[in-house]
Amino acid sequence: MGLPSTQSVELERDVEVKSPCNGTCTLDFFDICRGCQRTREEISRWYVMSNDEKLAVKKRIVGTC
Secondary structure, three states: OOOOOHHHHHHHHHOOOOOOOOOOOOEOOOOEEOOOOOEHHHHHHHHHOOHHHHHHHHHHHHHHO
């Protein structure tokens, strides 16, 4: 198993990144959703973000679990 090829990374960027929303929408004291761990700003901007921005949010979320 090696590192992902440049081509596979490029393909990942071309595919629309799905929202991490799981329907448990409650913001905590810091305006972080308890369901998907996105900030209020990330939630409101999701549909205008680039795929690179969305991937960065998803990587941050995965890193907090």
